[in-house]
Amino acid sequence: MTTLKKRLRIAAPPSAVHRALTDPAALQVWLAEHAAVDLPDRYEFWGRFTPDGAAPHQRLLHVDDTSLRFDWELDGIATTVDIDLAAESGSGGDSESTLLTITQTEVPGWPELLTEPGNRSLMHTYWVLTLANLVDYAEGREPVARCDFTSAVLRQEVLIDADRMAVYESLTEPEQFSRWAGVKVEAELYPGGRWAMGGFEANSYPARVVDIQPGRSMSIDWGEMVQSWELADSDGRTRLTFVHSGFDETQAPYDGWLGALGGLVALRRYHEIKNWRPMWVEVHLDGLPAELQTSD
Incomplete structure (x- = not known):
């Protein structure tokens, strides 16, 4: 310990x-x-x-x-x-x-x-x-x-006061992603491509991109679950729908879900706060x- x-x-x-x-x-x-x-x-x-x-x-x-x-x-x-x-x-x-x-x-x-x-x-x-x-x-x-530890439904929507393409770029461009998330990431943005937290050299078992729709959505297979997000225009803002699926519902992966929700907080702040800093x-x-x- x-x-x-x-x-x-x-x-x-x-x-x-x-x-x-x-x-x-x-x-x-x-x-x-x-x-x-x-x-x-x-x-x-x-x-x-x-x-x-x-x-x-x-x-x-x-x-x-x-x-x-x-x-x-x-x-x-x-x-x-x-x-x-x-x-x-x-x-x-x-x-x-x-x-x-x-x-x-x-x-x-x-x-x-x-x-x-x-x-x-x-x-x-x-x-x-x-x-x-x-x-x-x-x-x-x-x-x-907040994470509901009594539910195996891992789905969250958040409104971000920013243009949809700006949000999309911050979610897919490794340099921007690393800036707001605080963690190095390297990625190959095509189906079957690698998504490596920590970078390709440090990560021997990277996740894989399952699907990507430029400007709209992406799904990443982490092995025991799939992480997906989708963007939609919403009265001048962007609605981000975030989902974890494909896991054993008797053992919901709350650890990863907590981190992902914390990332949504950081992402919204990155786009909405003037003179942003981590x-x-x-x-x-x-x-x-x-x-x-x-x-x-």
Whole structure:
């Protein structure tokens, strides 16, 4: 087991981020279906958007104006989540933003998380989506999506305030894709072509392009599931429909789905935020290949 660590930037002051982290009404928008908070004694969340969410499994250990620590029992093992907030001067020093750092203990490292079943193996991509939704919420934007762990239907629609061809290019051009996704990708954009996260040299088992309709859609076969997206014009914006299919529905691939939904958050921000820059400052997991790590 190892310790997961992620750091990201939020264009809101620490006080606003702290409220988003501790107000149960806010938590029900970006984090969980249900939340119960009574500081300094109770911090719990549960429901269909939480792994093993039939009941709460958190125990508050510490909270102050800039930090939050709680135990979260997953797979019968106590993991400890630490969240720290630090003020950061904005561009030009004229505004304040927050650097949020999260760590979680007892998480499978790489490549064990690919083969060890259980909720702890979901944490790497769970926090990718959850924290991306926190960023949008704290910045006054509606979160894009949450993962329903009670359903095997993995389908999401999102409206992006951008031209359809611009969205298509950002999804298919490796340089643009790598910029907003934060991960190197190389691709052969034709049926049967390779789609390699980390690049061709680093990825011995790339996914394969099943179908591609220029300007409209693409499907990629990852081996145990197929990832498809389709674009449509919608009153000056682009409607993106995103689907995972072809998997064993008794073992829905929530790990990949969480990461994909987190990617949709990043994609929408890339097209809609003026003076865009990546929200992620650092994404670290012991043993993860350098091509899949992020460091600002």
